Amino acid sequence: MRASRFAAAAAGTLLAALLGSPSVADVISDWSTAVVPPPPELKEVTVEPATTALLFLDIMKAGCTARPRCVAAVPSMKRLHDEARAHNMVVWYSLVGADGKAKPDDIMDPAIKPRDGEWYRQSGTDKFLGSTLEPTLKQAGIKTVIICGNSFQGATVGTAQEAAQRGYKVIVPVDCSAGEDEYHEQYAAFHLAKGSWVGVTSNVTLTRSTMMKY
Numbered sequence: 001m002r003a004s005r006f007a008a009a010a011a012g013t014l015l016a017a018l019l020g021s022p023s024v025a026d027v028i029s030d031w032s033t034a035v036v037p038p039p040p041e042l043k044e045v046t047v048e049p050a051t052t053a054l055l056f057l058d059i060m061k062a063g064c065t066a067r068p069r070c071v072a073a074v075p076s077m078k079r080l081h082d083e084a085r086a087h088n089m090v091v092w093y094s095l096v097g098a099d100g101k102a103k104p105d106d107i108m109d110p111a112i113k114p115r116d117g118e119w120y121r122q123s124g125t126d127k128f129l130g131s132t133l134e135p136t137l138k139q140a141g142i143k144t145v146i147i148c149g150n151s152f153q154g155a156t157v158g159t160a161q162e163a164a165q166r167g168y169k170v171i172v173p174v175d176c177s178a179g180e181d182e183y184h185e186q187y188a189a190f191h192l193a194k195g196s197w198v199g200v201t202s203n204v205t206l207t208r209s210t211m212m213k214y
Contacts, residue, residue, distance in 0.1 A: 036186075040193030044211045045171055049087035052171075053142045054080055056093045056112060057127055057149035057159060063096070064108040069185070070150045070178035074109050076209040077148050077176045081112040087214050090140045093119040094127045094155065108150075125158025128166070137168070144169040146212075148176035152188040160192055164203040173209045 059077065064070040084091050093114040095102035102121055104114045122131040137145070145163050147170060149156035156177040160170045172192060179185040192204045 037190065037194075039186075040189055040206050042174065042207050042211060043205055045205060045207045045213070047083075047087075047146070047171070047212055047214045048144065049084075049089045049214055051142055052144040052146060053090035053092060053137055053140065054084040054146045055127070055133075055148065055159065056081075056091070056107075056114070057147065057155035058094055058096045059108045059112070059148065059150050060096060060102060060106050061108050062098070062106070064150050064178070067150065067178055067180060069181070070108070073148075073176050073178045074112075076173065078109065078111050079209045080146065080148060080173065080176055080212075083212075083214055084146075090136065090142060091115075091118055092133055092136055094122045094131065094133075095119050096121070096123050125154045126162045127155065127159045128162050134166070142168070144171060146171045146173065148173065150178050151184065152177035152179040153184045153191075157188050157191060160204055161196060161200050164200045168203070170204045171207060171212075172204060173207050173212065175208050175210075 056077065059070070064074070081091070091114070093104075093107070095104070095106065095114075097106060100121065104119060107113050120131040120133070122129070122133075128134050145168050147156050147160050147163070149159070156172065160172055163170050170192075172189075174185070174189055177185070177188070179188060189206060192200065193206050194201055
């Protein structure tokens with residue numbers, strides 16, 4: 001009996017010590033001890049043009065020019081744009097701007113400018129909300145979406161998650177979305193590949209624009 005009381009007291013003391021220790025209290029306390037996981041695997045992709053749409057999200061001059069990583073991603077975006085046009089694929093754009101009056105000419109590069117009926121002014125990270133995106137995809141019989149966005153951790157992640165949960169297969173070329181820095185992009189890529197729930201991660205494929213064929 002005495003031994004059991006001693007064991008209980010010791011356990012209580014240990015629990016109190018653990019609860020009071022900042023090293024196990026929360027993520028901020030343990031921030032410096034975090035170990036970066038290995039990068040997610042990139043996979044080669046074969047695109048079926050008839051059932052695949054290319055989404056360009058928030059790739060505006062004002063936002064993209066302020067982020068060197070977005071500027072660096074423009075050639076990859078143009079590569080995907082040109083392939084999509086060559087294969088008569090559905091292309092859809094979300095346009096954003098501080099005044100709420102964004103227009104096609106405000107796209108980062110004229111070479112990827114949307115055509116009439118391909119764009120919608122939509123702020124926020126989930127581009128399905130209150131836009132023409134889902135009706136456009138359904139009308140065209142789309143099963144897969146390729147997503148390029150600015151930012152990677154915002155529009156790309158938000159729309160990729162929603163697309164996966166709505167039953168679409170999602171392709172995310174990591175060289176055509178941009179964040180403010182490498183960390184934001186690492187977070188976004190890891191979240192889509194391994195960090196979200198299985199309904200998302202099992203339907204998202206990470207790749208590069210150079211690893212895609214049609």
